[in-house]
Amino acid sequence: MSEEPAPAAGWRAAARRRLTPRAARVRIIGWALLLVLLALALVTLVTWRLLVRATDERMDVALAAEVEEFDRITASGIDPDTGEPFASVADVLQTVITYNLARPNEKFLGYVDGAYRFQSRIEAPVLLSEDAAFARLAGDVREPTSGRYASGAGEVRYLAVPVTLEGDPARGVAVVAYFADQERQAADDTAQLMLAVGAVTVLLAAAGAWVVAGRVLAPVREVAATAQGITETDLSGRIPVEGRPDDELTGLARAVNAMLDRVEGGVAAQRRFLDDAGHELRTPITIVRGHLDVLDPADPDDVRATVALVDDELERMNRMVSELLLLARAEQPEFVRPQPVDVAELTAEVFGKVRRLGDRDWRLGAVARADLLLDPQRLTQAVVALADNAVRYTEPGDRVVLGSRLSGADLLVWVDDAGPGIAAADQERVFERFARGSAGARRSDGAGLGLSIVRAIAAAHGGRVELHSRPGEGATFTLVLPARVAPPEPDDPGDDPLDTVDDDLATPALSDRVPDPVPTEGGPR
Template structure:
């Protein structure tokens, strides 16, 4: 929910803004680093050029120490060829300075320049100097002549080199700005492509909010968003199944409870409260109807829970013990010729209680459709990957017209009491285990064989 008074930005806009900030910050950091590095390089280059002039002067007169300072300086200026932007000065022991190189009025007319040279005449060194808006690097080399000191001065114009660096930075800024625009455009296109599944997810969620559960995302790609699409579609399948089960349960409950409620209401309205016998009879009938409704509600609740993940709890179950347990419980249902054919051995991942419930439902159906002395067989078989659990009887079998719908809800043979939910519950248990329930064709034209076919190891 968007907070009032705060602007709403799409994920795409925020992503592009973040990319723009990151790229812009990276370009700015690179530009500043380049400016710092190049500035230091220019300073080092200028200092190296000045030091080279001083080294050449020392080398030229190393073998002539008796030559006077002013004579050495004059001779050095006479044979020196300054570089562009460089001026070599001679400040003699007496008199004014002379130089070689392009005249620079900023230096010639600046008393501060002369004062700087006088300040360094005795010690020498390098200093920065600014005059007329131009920046210079000044190097002073003392040259002794007795008690007096002359000076060899080299000045280099730093402004020209700085302007070249500034031009380079302007070019870099323009190229960087163009690169930023290209990156933002490419990011916008790429973000649109990458976020398209999220847009479809949003539109599908809106359709669901409007009441449609039939929408599904078109799964594309092979990345995390693809996994999200698959997961979302699985969630929609579960939601649709849950709503379908809920609606079906409500329809079934409304349909099946209407009759007993009508019976209850009719007997209560017609009951004579002054007749104790009629009251007792009505009471017994009403309690029986309430029991039937309770049983119906319990069975409907089981079917409603069948699609929940916790409907079954898988654990290793010994197949031989499972079959013997079902056979022992079944014998208490009725006086029949109970037999077993339990050939399955080993363990399987099952919900033992639910499988027992399903097989007892098969056994109960067999009891309902057989007479005293008829044979009912409980059997099992297994392979390395699957198991079969079955109940066979020698009764009249399932009518041909009901064989295709025997596992549907509220399907009954019409000859026995019940709501027709037992085999639906068995089918739900089989599906929860990843298996199926089948009705075999009778081998001799009579009897019925109901089978559970389940995988030995569940994929959950």
């Protein structure tokens, strides 16, 4: 017994789900029709009430006018037919009812001593003259009385006026009555006509709403169809927007198309990345396996050479994995930790480090003297990667220049080399993961991730990397970073943050190493 309500509740919930319209088009039309019906009902009700009020006011005015006519005739005391004074109350009532023509749905009645005597000739829905209850209510009043009476034909609005005549002890009552429901029939007919016209209007509105909603929701259906047509292997579907009005739904379609472009590009880049990473990681494994297959355990020299090769390849794989992890962390907010940095001192320190990368003609170019908010470790990592790249593509004794300078609101840090240069077709591709330029590198142990890391570090600082190169004339890689001025030290708030570098830098004899200005200085060659 206790388990029965659960299925019943589930059945009711399922029934509600089935009855609830799922299509947006149906819901839009439903709400539109509901609003139209509510508006129609409100307008019809208000119109009907105004017509009924106007009819009731007209009946009240007519009742008052008839009583005034009664008073005018009875006040003279003269019978208009004979010119003689009225002989009795009955004569007064008969004359009053005869001289006043009743309107449709209007009735005049005369009572003498509470008994019915006269009525107008206009036919009425019911005979009030034979209604004893109405006679008791209005036929024997002592003063003018108005009221409403529920007859067999509906509501009756009446006004009863007592009539007396000097010399006649009889008491008469003249009654003017309106059959209110019949008088209001015109208002009822108008309301019914409005409802009939409204019903036709609702049908037309439903048809129009169906067509309009279909056209308005067409981009939404195309979005759904496009999304359903996209698979793991095919991301090329797009929503057509040509020829559509420039409205919110077209903007939605464009936004979805742009999102699909980004998704497709990201998926393609991910696939290329996985393919390249698999290839790069497979190469050292293949090399190790090949040497192990031909290893002669009895030959100590062969064993030592193979162990050295395996160690070298494992080191290269470890470096590659570390660089991949670094690129993955580059998308996290805490990848860089800006802090006040003396740019001139940092430039000199990095120059001292990169000179040990190879036997090159190392030169220190211009040096920016400013205190800025930077991550010194990441910036050093990026510049060292650029210098290492320059060493790979130059010969011993070739010139390599490192420098920094302020340019407007940017800090430029560059590495310029005298290598073979980079073709225009390769200048964007070299920043991709595992990519290498077409010019042969002097060393082949790089994984092709260095420039990708440099670009990630620049982007994390809110900047970018620029490459200026022409084949045969070397290359200049420039980090363009926002020059965010570091706040002054608390103990010396008056110092200018753009001129706070001491001449005695961490790298000694800086001025002795500054050569003649280099033409590039981080700009076009």
